[in-house]
Amino acid sequence: MTRQGEEAIGKLAQELLDNPVVARALSAAFExxxxxxxxxxxxxGALNLPSASDLxxxxxxxxxxxxxxEGIEDGLDQLxxxxxxxxxxxxxxxxxxxxxxxxxxxxxxxxxxxxPD
Numbered sequence: 001m002t003r004q005g006e007e008a009i010g011k012l013a014q015e016l017l018d019n020p021v022v023a024r025a026l027s028a029a030f031e032x033x034x035x036x037x038x039x040x041x042x043x044x045g046a047l048n049l050p051s052a053s054d055l056x057x058x059x060x061x062x063x064x065x066x067x068x069x070e071g072i073e074d075g076l077d078q079l080x081x082x083x084x085x086x087x088x089x090x091x092x093x094x095x096x097x098x099x100x101x102x103x104x105x106x107x108x109x110x111x112x113x114x115x116p117d
Contacts, residue, residue: 016022041051050058 041053044051
């Protein structure tokens, strides 16, 4: 039953589209819509107001900038992690060398100091 209803609606729609009067009316309606859209854009431009297409274009550009910014942030995070890894290991090596030097100094001072009275 549902299938027959869908088929009947499909046939009716196809017949309407094949009808030259309906086709011309649809064509005229679309042309009128396009003219109205263009007239609206011109009027909005004259009032120095953004049109819907201007806002849509701006939205797309903002999304692109946002995506690029996220990529830059990710790259900076990765760079920071690498720098922390490099500096951390270098810093640890330097601290170990300082500790070893202090131990040698303490040993030298301890062995050359006169016994307490």
